Amino acid sequence: MNVNSISVPIISVLLLLMGISLGVGFLDAEKIALLVIVALGLLVIVTLHPSLAILALLSTFLFSYSSYIPDAGRISPNNVLGAILCILLAVRLIKGELPWLLRIRQIPVLAAIGLIFLVSTYLAPAHPESLAPIDRTNKELWEFFSQTAFVLFMVFFITNKKQLSYIFCILLAVITFSAASSFTNLLQSAADYRAVATYGVNMAKNSNYLAFYCLMGLIMSWYLRQESQSFLARVCFLSIGLLLLSVVFLTASRNAIINLLVLFIVLTFESGFSFPKIGVTVCLLGAIALGATHFIPEKNLQRITAFDVDPSQKEASRSLLERYRTLVVAWKIFINENPLIGVGPGNFRWIRRIDYDHKTVATHNAFLWASTSGGIVALLLFLLLFWITWKDLCWMEHRGCVTGLPPPWMIKTVRTTLILFMVFSFFTEAWLELILFLLVGLTATMKKMHLQAL
Structure with missing residues (x-):
């Protein structure tokens, strides 16, 4: 216009x-x-x-x-x-x-999830007035529907490769800024030993989320470096990647370390399965581990390597024990309350507080969050959403580089990030966060461009 x-x-x-x-x-x-x-x-x-x-x-x-x-x-x-x-x-x-809207399969699936959430909220019991501060129904419903609307806006109003590249540029710039701000935070005497972002960056004020966004930026830098022809650009993307990798270790996020191993496996298979390349990957992992032991603070390394559940031991072990107890409680709520459509978004904490172990800790697991919020129906719909998104990415990657359409590095960035996101989902309530809607929105937008070019 x-x-x-x-x-x-x-x-x-x-x-x-x-x-x-x-x-x-x-x-x-x-x-x-x-x-x-x-x-x-x-x-x-x-x-x-x-x-x-x-x-x-x-x-x-x-x-x-x-x-x-x-x-x-x-x-x-x-x-x-x-x-x-x-x-x-x-x-x-x-x-x-x-x-065109109906041809983008993610849209009706998101609409179905929203409908299940509304029904489960309508049928859910009312919380006691005394527990109103821990009721998150309005917040979670608002976040879901507002970010679903964002996906719709992306599909309709991002119309070409140039506009799409601006989104990736903003993401990489903000992720890099977040990583840099975490260093200034660590230099403060009152700061926690785990890196978090500061200076108004909202998405990475939690160490686990900062680590995942850094992994996303690392993936983007890797593929951009591969396709860059300029030597200076390749050096720039390599420097950004090393910065983000160091922040991943400084967050002391165990799920990020697991995801880092998954990332190396994905990149190894992507480049072609061969014993020499596996050897190179093992050597590279060894070099990273050696560098981490020399430059990463001991307290961060202790948390990264703590996987026992002894409550008398360090803070990381108590965290794992708390996650295990939450898993047991969430399973009981899923079975006992309403396994078909759940107890509604935002009601888990106060129901746990009243009827179970008197705690108000969140599920810390996206699969559990979906199961308790919308029952088995919502869980299956979310899994369908991921399957559709994965199939679309594979289809676009199979088409290869097409003039005027999103370049391969964009598709590969979203595809590899989606793999890591599924691992990340076992440790956080990530299915209500911006990351999910970004991955789905970017995929749906690129798929629309491919369909229009046929």
């Missing part, structure tokens, strides 16, 4: 909004006037270039802006952008683009 294609009604609406904003300004209601002017600007920009709104939404998901912008409840920047995009999406659907 260009400036010349804007219709007279749209221009009239814009002029009306401008007049309202000026009128409010003369009435000394500066905050309201500023809000109207900002909304007017967003409306113009998003209408002309919806892809810019997608990039802005991604940035608001990745960064915590609450400390810089006063709390306005639901009237936040990403919600305003989302509302405008919803209107544009509705217009496109009315114009007859619904068949």
